[in-house]
Amino acid sequence: MSGRIYIFDTTLRDGEQSPGASMNTNEKLRLATQLERLGVDIIEAGFPAASQGDFDAVSRIAGRLERTRVAGLCRAGKNDIDKAWGAIQHARFPRIHTFIATSDIHLEYKLRMNREEVVQAAVDAVKYAKSFTDDVEFSAEDGSRSDRDFLCRIFGAAIEAGATTVNLPDTVGYAIPEEFADMVRYVMSNTPNMHKAVLSVHCHNDLGLATANTLAAINAGARQAEVTINGIGERAGNTSLEEVVMAVHTRPNSISATTNINTRQIYSASRLVSMITGIIVQPNKAIVGANAFAHEAGIHQDGVLKNPMTYEIMKPEDVGVNTNKLVLGKHSGRHALKDRLRELGYELSEDELQQVFMKFKELADKKKHVMDEDLEALVTEGILRTPDLIRLEYLHVAAGTSVMPMASVSLRIGEESVRGADWGNGPIDSTFNTIARLTGTESRLLRFTVSALTDGADAQGEVVVRLKEGDRIALGKGADPDIITASAKAYINGLNRLKYLRDNPVEKGRDTI
Ligand SMILES: [Zn+2]
Secondary structure, three states, X not given: OOOEOEEEEOOOOOHHHOOOOOOOHHHHHHHHHHHHHHOOOXXXXXXXXXXXXXXXXXXXXXXXXXXXXXXXXXXXXXXXXXXXXXXXXXXXXEEEEEEEXXXXXXXXXXHOOOHHHHHHHXXXXXXXXXXXXXXXXXXXXXXXXXOHHHHHHHHHHHHHHOOOEEEEEEOOOOOOHHHHHHHHHHHHHHOOOHHHOEEEEEEEOOOOOHHHHHHHHHHOOOOEEEEEHHHOOOOOOEOEHHHHHHHHHHOOOOOOOEOOOXXXXXHHHHHXXXXXXXOOOXXXXXXXXXXXXXXXXXXXXXXXXXXXXXXXXXXXXXXXXXXXXXXXXXXXXXXXXHHHHHHOOOOOOHHHHHHHHHHHHHHHHHOOOEOHHHHHHHHHHHHHOOOOOEEEEEEEEEOOOOOOOEEEEEEEEOOEEEEEEEEOOOHHHHHHHHHHXXXXXXXXXXXXXEEEOOOOOOOOEEEEEEEEEOOEEEEEEEEEOOHHHHHHHHHHHHHHHHHHHHHOOOOOOOOOO
């Protein structure tokens, strides 16, 4: 089998379901723009019925994208489908993606429906969706644990009702490659009118097999892969876009398929997702991890210097690592900054550019070389974030071997300015104690990590905190040449994100594929 496969990116929907990965509308729009640059075929922008915030973000994305299909996820019910259509109707290429569970265990314990009723619900949903748009995808939730003949039956009925894509999800990450490929072949050969629709797969990584299962399915005839950047998603995550795309790209003889992805945009997309969500990419992550192209062993380095292909199966520049790295400094002007930001994919208004330029000048005073990572941090912190309720105005910390660590902090909370001082076990602890007291937060700090944003002793420190308040989890991020300030910024960002989550409650207990 050969041919083009469609890359369906669900970073904005399934990816956002990773604990703590919520993104605001500006961040989602920026990511959607980058996904379009990357060349994905379909962007699943959200689940419009889940929350007003999701609805608004999907609707903004639908209005913005020029070439990419925009899908909205919805359960198989009129209300959900109405919401999905309401959000995507202005897209140039809208797709309604509706689903219902098909495994016996879900039918019995969750839906309390028999197979006849489930087929009828799927047909009704597809027909109703079809009254709005030609492009309708139907997914069989928990497909990999469903009876094969029942899958063929429900897919056949969905296609008959007008579905143009049918998706077989491994919702719980249970599949094994050979078995999954076999299932795909079975569905391809036994679903009535299968040639009238595209067969898609959607895998989860609970056993670390999401990419393997997706590739096996492609070789068995699937023509759409549902993926996320960095593999983020519920639990252990989804199939990672970069792994599938680079496997197809690197092994054309073994996986006979092509994609429309501009692989040189992969690294930027990966960094952007990590920066926006605060979910750090593990260093040994395939394709996009910090060590993915680092050859430590001496013999490897020697070989790579003589001919990179001795040990490198891909070139770092193929995925956009280290290409055209430009360093800005103190003397760089507005124009150079604007050009560089545009190359990185940020189209800013004059006002926004001015804001970033001021921050850039401040940073360039403290740090000799301003790298792309620094610029991205300035933009994500300065422009993309939700207008913050809480802002840091002033921070002074005394710490050392012979003083009790003490922080004085001034915050702006809405229109009000508040200040206070408190002590702690160290400079960061005292800063956090003071901020916690001034804001009256009831959140708990679950995790705190600090790393360097770039190489060099003057690198900015990047801090990520994970906060929990009730059943809400938020990640906060902050970057600054001073790590205490970076920590304060990260903590405050986390508190602002918790507020965003409180203001935009997501429907509880909803099922997804
Ligand atoms: Zn999923």
